[in-house]
Amino acid sequence: MPCTLDQSFVTKGSWKPDLFKDKVVFITGGSGTICRVQAEAMILLGCRAALVGRDDKKLIETSNELCDLVNDSERCLPIPNVDVREYNDLENAVHLTLKKFGRIDYVIAGAAGNFICDFMNLSPNAFKSVVSIDLLGSFNTVKAATPALIKSKGSILFVSATFHYYGVPFQGPVGAAKAGIDALSNNLAVELAPLGIRSNCIAPGAIDDTEGFKRLSKPELKESVKEMIPLQRLGTKKDIAESTVFIFSPAANYINGHTLVVDGGMWHTGTLF
Ligand code: HXC
Numbered sequence: 537m538p539c540t541l542d543q544s545f546v547t548k549g550s551w552k553p554d555l556f557k558d559k560v561v562f563i564t565g566g567s568g569t570i571c572r573v574q575a576e577a578m579i580l581l582g583c584r585a586a587l588v589g590r591d592d593k594k595l596i597e598t599s600n601e602l603c604d605l606v607n608d609s610e611r612c613l614p615i616p617n618v619d620v621r622e623y624n625d626l627e628n629a630v631h632l633t634l635k636k637f638g639r640i641d642y643v644i645a646g647a648a649g650n651f652i653c654d655f656m657n658l659s660p661n662a663f664k665s666v667v668s669i670d671l672l673g674s675f676n677t678v679k680a681a682t683p684a685l686i687k688s689k690g691s692i693l694f695v696s697a698t699f700h701y702y703g704v705p706f707q708g709p710v711g712a713a714k715a716g717i718d719a720l721s722n723n724l725a726v727e728l729a730p731l732g733i734r735s736n737c738i739a740p741g742a743i744d745d746t747e748g749f750k751r752l753s754k755p756e757l758k759e760s761v762k763e764m765i766p767l768q769r770l771g772t773k774k775d776i777a778e779s780t781v782f783i784f785s786p787a788a789n790y791i792n793g794h795t796l797v798v799d800g801g802m803w804h805t806g807t808l809f
Contacts, residue, residue, distance in 0.1 A: 691784055
């Protein structure tokens with residue numbers, strides 16, 4: 537997959553080129569679309585990245601593409617065969633990251649699973665699968681990385697959503713999981729802040745050209761979705777990149793226990809996409 541961002545994010549963007557120099561980000565779901573662009577942004581601004589996920593082919597491909605983006609083969613570490621539902625997998629991934637890079641400064645808990653299904657046809661195992669990947673997986677990720685984050689006085693970013701703010705049909709498991717993620721983030725913001733760790737969420741809305749948008753909408757609906765959004769456009773992956781950089785940057789040093797909604801104001805309208 538071609539990268540979304542390029543060097544102009546550094547040369548013509550809002551951020552200092554070496555903002556994250558010598559830092560390390562640990563990302564689950566890093567070869568998906570939202571987390572992938574988050575990784576691109578962090579790497580372009582000097583960070584090293586551990587990309588953690590299930591699919592070895594996709595992860596290695598993504599890792600190579602991100603290294604090419606900054607012309608540095610050592611900038612990315614793909615850690616495949618990790619199922620976020622398995623705590624031991626995450627502990628091992630943290631171990632490999634520390635072995636390679638020596639530290640972890642930022643965690644993006646982004647691995648997600650989702651499908652559209654009405655309640656009457658939703659099996660208990662289907663509900664459990666999504667909640668286990670999204671909520672338990674986020675817990676496992678942060679739990680395994682916390683000892684390293686305490687050392688670096690690091691920062692956590694959970695990837696949440698907006699559709700649990702109201703009753704969106706056919707999205708029961710993911711809505712329940714994301715609500716849990718928000719609660720977990722708030723809890724950690726209070727418990728871990730005295731140790732120097734900030735915890736926040738990002739809640740993307742309708743972001744064009746992402747796995748989530750493909751699953752929840754249809755290309756022919758794009759124009760009508762745009763009209764529902766107060767800013768009259770779909771979100772871009774770059775919008776997510778900018779917000780992610782902001783949350784991890786020193787500019788957000790006093791932001792803790794916050795959910796940054798990046799949706800052009802859509803959820804305030806109460807409409808769905
Ligand atoms: C109803 C379904 C289903 C579907 C699976 N199941 N797909 N039920 N409708 N479309 C049921 C199965 O029948 C089974 O229940 C149970 O779910 C587990 O299915 P498995 O295939 O065995 O699970 P697993 O292999 O672990 O896969 C997990 C998964 C899968 C979530 C079901 O879709 C997955 O791995 N997805 C990862 C990629 C992904 O979804 N990315 C989305 C990211 S976008 P039974 O009862 O038959 O055993 C995103 C958007 C967020 O999250 C919102 C943005 C705005």
